[in-house]
Amino acid sequence: MSNNSFAAASEIECDFDGVLMRPFDPCDHDLDANFRLTRFADLSERTKKMPKDVHSKVMSVEQPRGEPEAKGQKETMPEPEPQQPKIALDISARGSVFTKPTPLFGDLQLVQATDFGYPIIDDPYLMGKIACANVLGEMYAKGVVACDNMLMLLAVSTHMTEKERDTILPIMMRGFKDCAMKAGVNVTGGQSVVNRWCIVGGVATSVCKEIEIIQPNKAVPGDVLLLTKPLGTHVALNLHKWMTADGDKWKFLKHSFSEEEVGKAHSMAVKSMCRLNRITAQLMHKYGAHGAIAIAEHGLLGHAETLAACQQNDVALSICNMPVINRMSSVATQCGDSFQLMRGRCPEHSGGLLICMDREASIEFCKEMITMEGPSARSWIIGIVANGDKTVNFSKQRVIDVNI
Amino acid sequence: MSNNSFAAASEIECDFDGVLMRPFDPCDHDLDANFRLTRFADLSERTKKMPKDVHSKVMSVEQPRGEPEAKGQKETMPEPEPQQPKIALDISARGSVFTKPTPLFGDLQLVQATDFGYPIIDDPYLMGKIACANVLGEMYAKGVVACDNMLMLLAVSTHMTEKERDTILPIMMRGFKDCAMKAGVNVTGGQSVVNRWCIVGGVATSVCKEIEIIQPNKAVPGDVLLLTKPLGTHVALNLHKWMTADGDKWKFLKHSFSEEEVGKAHSMAVKSMCRLNRITAQLMHKYGAHGAIAIAEHGLLGHAETLAACQQNDVALSICNMPVINRMSSVATQCGDSFQLMRGRCPEHSGGLLICMDREASIEFCKEMITMEGPSARSWIIGIVANGDKTVNFSKQRVIDVNI
Structure with missing residues (x-):
């Protein structure tokens, strides 16, 4: 594809937040027309995350200093802390992890996320x-x-030119x-280094009162499951x-x-990923x-399973609807579901919230979301909470093609 | 070098914290004898940081959305926020950056560091x-x-085997x-991804009272400059x-x-890098x-310049002593000072604190450091604070070979 097509394809992505903006064009910045930020990492279609089971495996390994038993015993030294507990550190299966809130001064809690x-x-x-x-x-x-x-x-990236680095x-x-x-x-700060791949991320911190936090584990039978952004960002x-790139994959799909x-x-997808879940969080309190x-x-599905597993009550989550960015479920299907979208395992980037909420409250919640943020803030009831064993029932999905 | 020599060389590094521990040997974990963690990044001798001047350049660039002027004006869109100030974000020249403490609840401050x-x-x-x-x-x-x-x-690293990953x-x-x-x-949490290079780092957060923070900018003429760890970690x-590796460089130096x-x-170097500056911080309050x-x-020198530049008073820092890990200044000199050690620009890893303190207090400080932490907690008076223009006087260095 020519650079023009590149610009054309991304042109419409910028008309949100109520402001029209010109899309990024490398030539505007005297960069090579073929400059592509996404080329400075070569994960390809793979996710950056380690699979969930790898995490579990790594977390469950107890590796005290000096283990395993020495072959030539001569050098064996005592353990530094013999009562060392299992590794409690949860470099988690999720994109980022909250600290267990710890009381600081009176009833203040420290909540953090990093990715x-x-x-x-x-x-x-x-x-x-x-x-x-x-x-x-x-x-949120x-x-x-x-x-x-x-x-x-x-x-x-070590592969960026100085000009590219100083521009980007x-x-x-x-x-x-x-x-x-x-x-x-x-x-207010951060850290920047050189790396083989380009990296971008951050750390969010809040010192707040307990009442500002919504615990994730209070679902009750009869609740509905709300999803606040459509799926399919990774496919799109x-x-x-x-x-x-105009390669073989596109030739097959075009x-x-x-x-x-x-x-x-x-x-x-870009619009959805840029959108903050902030008002969602506000209304979660209200409703x-x-x-x-x-x-x-x-x-x-991966995150629904985490949510189900942490519940206090004996509930199960049943998911029956899949709101997906228009035509992306077709794309996923044509790709033989290598994306695992229909199996609920396709990664999302800056995705929506999956919320458990009383059914009647959820109707008002959805209405008010749109009143406050406009039609792009549409949410979907994608399932229900029933009695169960803290698992997720994920079968017979109905795809809702989303076009907002 | 054989793996035995590798083990021998690192053997003695582990006898600190009052506990003897067996050094890491890849074979103990059924890894290849040639496994080396440091090979999963190829910065070589270079520092991971971007040079200070690159930072300044990047920070000073104003890049409003839509700039520079469009060539084909048709697509030009208004600025999203026309009064957008210059980029205030300081992804700093330092290893990590503190937030400007912001009042939260009463007199609480949020202090953070990341690297x-x-x-x-x-x-x-x-x-x-x-x-x-x-x-x-x-x-600290x-x-x-x-x-x-x-x-x-x-x-x-994407280049690690599963076995290596799950072990390391x-x-x-x-x-x-x-x-x-x-x-x-x-x-309590964090983030782990796959990357071309292996990465390790963290985020520290404290919610504290203002009195727990020591502002960096109160140096007065007559103060001395203390350094709490020897230099030369990068060289070592x-x-x-x-x-x-037993390559050409070693053949030249052996x-x-x-x-x-x-x-x-x-x-x-390892002992020094592992040592916390925590008691140092406690005694900074006391003295x-x-x-x-x-x-x-x-x-x-780089960090001394930052410290000098932020001072309230018209002072200059004069540095005349360089405590360096035994023989490492010789190594640096034999390498034609490509390390820039004697010019004060050699990177340090988990280095000491450079402290401005009243002269008499500093004597007691140094004594109490050793009383509390033992002889490895030796500090050095490396210079003085005089009247000046917030710069650093760095000439005629005397090297102190440190052997603790």
Whole structure:
């Protein structure tokens, strides 16, 4: 594809937040027309996360200093701390992890989230925004609306030219900062290094009262499951990348999907990923949500399982609807479901919240979301909470093609 | 060098914290005898940090959305926020950045530090410890003794085998956690991804009262400059790596330095990097320190310049002594000072604090450091604070070879 098509495809992605903005064009910045931010990491379609089972395996290994038993016993030394417990550290299966809130001064709690990863879109400004919205998403899932501080984590690629580095970095930082500003929080520091791959991420911190936190574990039978953003971001991003590269994958798919459709899907994905779940978190308080989780790298089902497993009551989550960015379920199916979208395992980036809430409250919640944020803030009832054994019932999905 | 020599060289590095421990040997864990953690990043002798001037350049660039002027004006869109100030975000020249403390609830302050980088030693347990001590060092420089929470940042290399990953990760995490435990703080979460290079780092957070923070900017003429750890860690690590690899660099240097000397220097460097600056911070309060900074990637002079520039009073820092790990200044000199050690620009890892303090208080400070932590907690008076223009006078250095 020519660079013009690249611009055309991303053109419509910028008309949100009520402001029209020109899309990023490398030539505007005297960069090579073929400059693509996403090329500075080569994970390809893979997710940046380690699989969940790897995490469990790593976490369950007890590796005291000096283990396993020495072969030549001579050097064997005593354990530094013989009563060392199992590794409690949870470098978690989720995109980021909250601290168990710990009382500080009176009833204050410290809540934190961190995430970092690789560029998933080529526009550095919007990439900065997405990285920020993504980290904040973990705070909002806990009901924490007010963040006190953001740090940014950055790495420039050793393969970038100086010109590329000096151009891209400030734009990405600005995107991050603008998004944080929208969330009402300042970015006051961070760390930047050189790395083989380009990295962008952050750390969100809030010192808040217990009442500001919504515990995730209060679902009761009869609740519904709400999802606040459509699925399919990962599919849309990859499809757009294939189209831009004009390789074999696109040659196979281009008979079924038009460039316009791909551009629209990509635009919707970017818009969705940039959108903060902040008002969602506010309304979770207002309508008494019984728990929520942010949808990220482990896909809808992966995170639903985590949410189900932590419940206090003997409940199970039943998911029957899959709101997916228009036509992306078709793409996933044509790819033989290598994306695992229909199996609920497709990664999402800066995804929506999956919320447990009383059925009647959920209707009002959905209405007020749209009143406050407009039609792009549509939520979907995707399932119910029933009696059960803290698992997820995920079968007979009905796809809802989303076109907002 | 054989694997035996590798073990021998690192053997003595583990006899600190009052506990003897067996050094890491890949074979103990059924890994290949040639497994070296430091090979999973290829920065070589370079520092992970971008040069200071790159930072300044990047920070000073104003890149409003839509700039520069469009060539084909048709698509030009209005600025989202026309009054957008210059980028205030300081992804700083220092290893990590503190937030400007912001009042939260009454007189509470939020202080944070973050840093991440690549393995600099091959022992995963001690590497975890160093990464943790390094992040905490930035808190201690501010006088913040009590941290409330630690997050860990990790990436496994895409080039590691599953076996390597599953072996190394828990050990590294345990080192990090043990160090945090020693500092009296829990590691409650973090993020782990796959990356081309292995990454280890963390985030430290403290919610504290203003009185717990020591501002860095109160130096007065007549103060002395204290340094709490010897310099030369970067030289010692590289020398040890060259020896282990037995390449041309070591062939050139082996006539002047014995394997035992290299092993000792490496051991001293590791010991020093693992050591927390926590008691240092406690005593900074007791003896009324007028400001401090942690010595990290920009070397003694780089960080001294930052400390000088932020002073309230018209003072200059004069540095005349350079305590350096035994023989490492010789190594640096024989390498044509490519390390920039004698020019004050050699990076340090998890370095000491450079402290401004009243002269008489400093004597007592140094004595009490040794009383509390033993002879390895020796500090050096390396210079004075005089009237001046917030710069650093760095000439005619006298090297003090340190052998503790």
